[in-house]
Amino acid sequence: MAKQSKQPMSRALQRRENIAGYLFMLPCLIFFIGFVVIPMIICILTSLTDTNMHDPGLIGGSFIGLDNFVRLWGDxxxxxxxxxxxxxxxxxxxxxxxxxxxxxxxxxxxxxxxxxxxxxxxxxxxxxxxxxxxxxxxxxxxxxxxxxxxxxxxxxxxxxxxxxxxxxxxxxxxxxxxxxxxxxxxxxxxxxxxxxxxxxxxxxxxxxxxxxxxxxxxxxxxxxxxxxxxxxxxxxxxxxxxxxxxxxxxxxxxxxxxxxxxxxxxxxxxxxxxxxxxxxxxxxxxxxxxxxxxxxxxxxxxxxxx
Amino acid sequence: MKIQSGRSRAYRIVSLIILIILAFLFTFPLYWIITGAFKSSAVNNSPQPTWWPTEWVTDNFKALFKQRTAPLWEIFMPFGSFTNPEKNRVVLFAGPDAPAAFRWLINAVFMAVAAMVITCVTAAMAGYALAKKRFNGRALLFSLIVCAMALPKQVILIPLLKEMSGLRLYGSLWAVIFPTVGWPFGVFLMKQFSEGIPGEILEAARIDGSSEWNTFTTVVMPMIKPGIGALAIFTFINCWNDYFMQLVMLDANNVYTISMGIATLQAETSTDIGLLMAGAAMASVPIITIFLIFQKYFTQGIAMGAVKG
CATH class of the missing domain: 1.10.3720.10 (MetI-like)
Incomplete structure (x- = not known):
């Protein structure tokens, strides 16, 4: 039994596991990606811009490189x-x-x-x-x-x-x-x-x-x-x-x-x-x-x- | 040997005394909230504290209920704000007008229960998959989840806010509920619990021709029940206490939770201590009652999750 499970799974079985695994993950992933991962990515991207409250869109503003971080260092x-x-x-x-x-x-x-x-x-x-x-x-x-x-x-x-x-x-x-x-x-x-x-x-x-x-x-x-x-x-x-x-x-x-x-x-x-x-x-x-x-x-x- | 046992007895007595003093100190704030809620404002505002109320008054609660009113409940049309150019929410049913404090309490309970139910379902499924399904990318997903657990919500506050207003959820309780559900702690906890399910049982269910979903609901769920119970209470308390998200996402009286309501009262009437304590009592007594009823499952659950982790 233990020996068998260490062997690589057959392709059909692996596909089955993939489908089942991701279907079970799906509801959680919607929330996790939607409300944690995406905001995190946007957070990193906007930290490189001069966006303010009035800019429309998820990121907005213009790209200013690491200026914000340089400013933080002297703040x-x-x-x-x-x-x-x-x-x-x-x-x-x-x-x-x-x-x-x-x-x-x-x-x-x-x-x-x-x-x-x-x-x-x-x-x-x-x-x-x-x-x-x-x-x-x-x-x-x-x-x-x-x-x-x-x-x-x-x-x-x-x-x-x-x-x-x-x-x-x-x-x-x-x-x-x-x-x-x-x-x-x-x-x-x-x-x-x-x-x-x-x-x-x-x-x-x-x-x-x-x-x-x-x-x-x-x-x-x-x-x-x-x-x-x-x-x-x-x-x-x-x-x-x-x-x-x-x-x-x-x-x-x-x-x-x-x-x-x-x-x-x-x-x-x-x-x-x-x-x-x-x-x-x-x-x-x-x-x-x-x-x-x-x-x-x-x-x-x-x-x-x- | 004898000397040592004498010393250890002395140590035990001293530590018991310290523990009892500490227990008094830890219960004191709650005691102060509840008695403060029933003391008159003259008593509360005097520099000389009254340790036990000489007369119990209900003026503070009367004042709290008179503060403002709100419909007891409102059911909004889903995505109703897309139907009119002003982006206003569309109310389908509204309850009778009542003191706003009750509405806040209902909001808070709704918010915490919804977050609790959705989190338990999604986390149980995901935790089971991460523990027992050998799908590609599993290790990567799990490490992403562990990393995200340490991330404070304040870090992603602004993007989250923009996202919520894009989805027209800003100002509704769902804007607090969804990020709470997205928080991956529950998945982590449920994975720890699902690890304990013996693979042979799942194998046997598969050989018997049980579908994946059937295996999950009839074999897996009963086995991870204690974990789900712990996660439920944990999420409820966390969501209820998450003042930060409520502060940022909720914009109007009618959608305030009880915590937000009291915080607003504090900003407006910081001198009326009795009123604030009445609000604080309303906010804390229900959740403490729930905790005391379920505390056994709760303490067992968090301990089990951590020991396995």
Missing amino acids: KDFLAALKNTFVIVIVSVPTVCAFSLWVSSAIYKMKGPVLSAFRCIFYLPVVTGSVAVTVVWAWMYNNYYGIFNYVLKGLGLIEGRINWLGDERFALGCIILILFTTSVGQPIVLYVSALGNVDTTLIEAAQVDGATEMQVFWKVKWAQMMPTTLYILVITTINSFQCFALIQLLTKGGAGTDTVMYRIYWTAFKLTEQAGHFGYANAMGVVLAIFIGLLSAVQFKLAKEK
């Missing part, structure tokens, strides 16, 4: 946004991973109902919905009637009121904190199940050999959870790059919280001197896509080496 606002985007990713990805690993290792041995209660609680901010979460955090951060200032002042940690979202020193941190609460839910679910699936015979063998609990954790469990960790790294990175609602609703990119995501939106739609500069905004998108691609590749490589 201070864009570089600041790029820096902020990376700060968000670099701070939130490791903290989310470490935090969810710790929480999962603390809860995975608990009894069924307690375990699922904890899991649900950490998942709550995700299902509450980004806008509802943002609205309530905006209130909590509020300068005058927010509970942050009230509680911290009560504890004597701060003296005066702090305008959390308006102050360059705090705003980005405040956004990262909200992002953190909405990001740990899924990693915790994944780690809990990964910890539950670790091969117990290996743990027992290690314990018989006199390994300490820490050693068992890092040498046995952590090693076996590598695929899960990789998956979590990738989804958390993507999530952190995509944080848009928080910025659009809380600071509108002010107080040092501008990110590339928000800047693309702002360049394309907001009434500024550059309003509707689609070519330029698309160039930002292309740069971002390249960065994300590189980052994912590095993560895969690192995880594979381990």
Whole structure:
């Protein structure tokens, strides 16, 4: 049986597989090509033009080569946004991973109902919905009637009121904190199940050999959870790059919280001197896509080496 | 040995205490939304927080419902905008006027359910084909799909917008639904699940003379059911939370979703906290209820998909 399947298929059979395969793929491909691949190609093409809002057609404008990219390189606002985007990713990805690993290792041995209660609680901010979460955090951060200032002042940690979202020193941190609460839910679910699936015979063998609990954790469990960790790294990175609602609703990119995501939106739609500069905004998108691609590749490589 | 077990017990107690504190912190925003929705605006706007409402008022909900009205539902003629020169959509049936918040809720549910159903069907078929059909170009398609998964939607925002207005879908819920369906995460997940189907069963079905489609619906579907369940909930929550696409694609009150509606209220009346919390409560309570009902399948599903991945 196994030998047979390795042989090249007969031509008739291959044709049958082709037809069936593509027919099954067809509905999905219509959506995937129509609403992901084609827009991506148009995005790359328009990034090489000076298209703006008023140009008709899918691409429009005239071809200007790599001018948009050269301009981006000298655009201070864009570089600041790029820096902020990376700060968000670099701070939130490791903290989310470490935090969810710790929480999962603390809860995975608990009894069924307690375990699922904890899991649900950490998942709550995700299902509450980004806008509802943002609205309530905006209130909590509020300068005058927010509970942050009230509680911290009560504890004597701060003296005066702090305008959390308006102050360059705090705003980005405040956004990262909200992002953190909405990001740990899924990693915790994944780690809990990964910890539950670790091969117990290996743990027992290690314990018989006199390994300490820490050693068992890092040498046995952590090693076996590598695929899960990789998956979590990738989804958390993507999530952190995509944080848009928080910025659009809380600071509108002010107080040092501008990110590339928000800047693309702002360049394309907001009434500024550059309003509707689609070519330029698309160039930002292309740069971002390249960065994300590189980052994912590095993560895969690192995880594979381990 | 004894010392160690004493230490590990102490560690366990400390970590339990930290966990309980964290659990309070994670539930607090939701608690604050729900209680805030039932507190008067004087209470909400005072610098001194009221931890538990002293009196429960429904003024905020009354104010929210009075804000604006919209027909409870509207069914548009497909491609109706091509029939008149003004490119207006043609309404076939409209429901009775109701507070706009209810319309927003209906819109959001319709949008998320439609995206969920279409995604599940297309992704299950495609995932099965990628896992079990040896067609030419399979590896290339799959790597394209994996690459596209990491791509943030904001990157393709402008082309997508132009495409939607070309198709005259801009401003309708379909403009949010279709890109959600196109997102290839579901295909990836379903491929992981379909890998687990033993080839012998499919072979046996073929020898028994079952057609490809028949094999898919009667043999494959029941086997990947848990995956479809997980994908369904996942897509629903994702689509519901995808504020960005809703912001860009939806242009008028009547087609707003509840998230968009609250965001608009926030922009207009950012000082009326009670009103905002009432809106936030309306947006979050239904989806949390759905999550709690199906949470078992959901947590199992995402974990299974990842472990296999």
